[in-house]
Amino acid sequence: MKLSFEKSVKGRRGVRVAQSDVPTSTHLRKEFLRDKDAQLPELSELDVVRHFTELSRRNFGVDTNFYPLGSCTMKYNPKVCERIAAYPGFAHLHPLLPQLRGGGMLTQGALQVLHDMDILLREICGMAAFTMQPMAGAHGELTGIMMMAAYHHDKGNKKSVILAPDSAHGTNPASAAIAGYTVKTVPSDAEGDISLRALKEMLNDEVAGIMLTCPNTLGLFNPHVREICDLIHSVDGLAYYDGANLNAIVGKVRPGDLGFDIVHLNLHKTFATPHGGGGPGAGPVGVVKKLVDYLPVSTVVKREDGTFALDYNKPKSIGYIAPFYGNFGIILRAYVYILMAGREGLERVAENAVLNANYIKEKLKPWYDIEHGQLCKHECVFSATRQAKNGVHALDIAKGLIDAGYHPPTMYFPLIVKEALMIEPTECESKETLDAFIAAMIAIAEKARTNPEELKAAPKTTPIGRLDETKAAREMNIAKLS
Amino acid sequence: MMIDPKARYMKSHEWAKHQSGNIFTVGLTAYAIEQLGDIVYMELPEAGKKIDREGSFGVIESVKSASDMYAPLGGTVREANTEVRDNPDMLKKDAYETGWLIKIEASSPAEFDGLMDAAAYQKYLETEA
């Protein structure tokens, strides 16, 4: 398919700019102007709409295909959330308005959403307070680690190490490192949980905290999680909960009750906001009481008269991590989702997510190897080792699934599982969809035995075949400059 | 050639060979290169850089992995093989002669004797696989 630039026709227009009702500026002196116009495409409105519509048809999305991408929680995104986010009362609100004298009263609705969401998330996570500002999960991690640093600094603790298990998302070590910490990796034990023995050996006064995902990236709930938090607390460390997998236990278990001190949530996972092909997300961070003072500036408070205000007076705060109040449009969508789900709905989310994952796990066990085949939570991690002996790798299975009309599972993650295929069906999917997917996975397992070449040539049904990634990395053609 | 009998080895799959005086050539083993797949990028040190034994002297990247490369001997880098850096496919053809990566002037040449010999590396590969 052609690039927009390649469709450009000189002189064609996609918009008519409003007619000017004022004289031409005297301020744009020639020495400040660009030499040549920005080389943007010249297309009609129909050209543009057709171009992007055609592009959209070259994508799989939750609305078009089952999308069991492990750890990414690709659940259905309710349409009403999109509609409400587009209400002019929200979409047209300038973020500086509440910072004007008297302007706070003009944004009471938006402040109420932020405040109510804080209250809801406190209850869901068992935390004392939340900041809505982090703009994605990884941004929440960084915010959390910065608060950890502020806490230790305040207490005069000299600590330089953050622990994370070898099954952790890559963002955990990356976030800790850019916040200035040394990251030490704790190995997993035979059960797939973080090794308690190794953890105890690594524990000392230098440890500022630990970052854990629970259930972890193998989809396993660690029954010793409370003990781990206690161990970390014994050296005045803080326990960080990576909320990427909260979907598995929402309404059933609260990170705060497990002993965690800091929690980030990925609203685009548990709370059904769309992922947009890579964002925007939102990563609110909750903390226990002893860390509330370190939350970023500003926070929303409710006054005695029931009105809402922004509180900037936070002397111990880590400061400003976002320009304003976070990805408000995303927070709003998640707020709508939580209101609709309610107390019971959220519990059903966890139950159905876990049921669907275990159903797939049990049904596929005879066909694919699984190192940790015990009861799982929201996802299960198979290993294509059996198929690999026949030359069919996790990648080939993934591509075979595309031809069967499914978005593939997460491949080659977590790193501790060879030939990993990480499947997360989510609670939204029906038994019919799961059964059809299971049948497709079984057919692929059969094909891996009988006709591996066909899988190695997959996919055949997509606009392009497997792409040469080596060529992409070597040639580095990352922009069409002219 | 999978293993060069003249070279000595590290568990992290770097080799070293004595060139002359205190100068040693250092590279990656054919096994490691095969494991990496297509190499897309390499970072090698400038001449004159001091490196500790087992310290990282560069990075080698395939599409999906990036690995540090560790120095079998400590010392000063005398030369880096820019030809290989710019044409990483050369490594696939010959890991031990034209595919050397750096020349290092060892501060303690005796460190060479502490490395695995070809037979020991062969055995190590068998147990690792």
Place this chain on the structure above:
Amino acid sequence: MPFIANTDEQRAAMLAEIGLTTEGLFADVPAALRCGGLNLPEGISEQEVRDKLAGIAAKNYTHLTGFLGGGFYDHFIPSAVYATLSRSEFYTAYTPYQPETSQGTLQAIYEFQSLICRLTEMEASNASMYDGGTALYEAIMMALRITQRNKIIIDDSVNPIYRVMIHSYTRNLKIDLTETNNHEGLANRDAILKAMDKNTAAVILQNPNFFGCIDDFTDIAEAAHAKGVLLIVSCYPISLGVLKTPGAMGADIVTGEGQSLGLPMSFGGPYLGFMATLKKHVRNLPGRIVGETTDANGKRGFVLTLQTREQHIRRDKATSNICSNEALCALAATVYLTLLGKEGLKETAQLCADKASYAYQRLTAIPGVTPRFRDNWVFNEMVLDLPCDAADVVGKLIEKGFAAGFPLSRYYRGMDNSILIAVTEKRTKQQIGMLAEELEAIL
């Protein structure tokens, strides 16, 4: 709940097939760790939630005539932007890890990267950052990696909202952050040159700067490069429809807030950070990058490339911890720029400048109102000095139906009477005239 498909009967059948009970699904969670239910309200229907949220939205006053900017602007958004963005193949997709099922997103990002390069006259762009502020922070981290130095010079004509963010992000790191005070509204050349030393990694400037003033940093770029210092420029993309580009000035890294490119103001987000650089620095860029390649049949396609920079491979040695970016916002910007095209962007930028110029004349004609930086040229935003406290005046103008501007006392000492006023193409001559009349009446 309507977002769960299975019926009780189906659930029972599934549980029976795998030999479990509903309770058994959580058998691995010790009883002491369970919360025993949440204290939340019962769920509600779509009809109820729409009514409730319409009520909440109505408490927000969006009918004020807006002259607020500060880096975040009320620009016109053509309908085709939202229409294409609403294609759920785009918005219900994940990060394009599987290129065969994601060519739509991948090609759109490649086009976004190309558009950003063309707009800024730089050579390479990433797939987006969270916002203009975090993009600027990432640019600093990138400059530290490239130069292996630890001092950053930032002029206070750079958006103060970004400067306070940068202070927060760098306070635990061993970074010497030196702030220079603007010289009559422009980057303070003397102070910057004086501060530049052999430890300096980068100088950070903004154009048009926070006061709306237009500058040309070519001289600073030359001086910086002579000392091995990088120039980072934060810019306002609409202005690049007409203004000299950071690339032409010699910038090494360019960042900016892309909200003005087709995104609603949405009370502060989601927005769009963009980041461009020179090809030689690409391996130090944070975030995702899409590259062109071919399949086995030689057909063109796009993939995420140079991923070894990123956290999922390099973990604690990654160039950044960023994972989710603002892909859908980048798509909005891509559609917006494609739709406006070469002439449309230029005309929009010109129109902003024209209306601002008109507002400048009208407002400075009011007795007691003077331009703060008389000798400078502005794009679409300006600082005016009032004869009294600006925050008071803005408060009074809210009652008259205007969000008249941003009082600068919040961020700048000695500017209690100064107001920052932005004018976009959406403001009419009549609205500007009414603002002038109301302001004059209050003063």
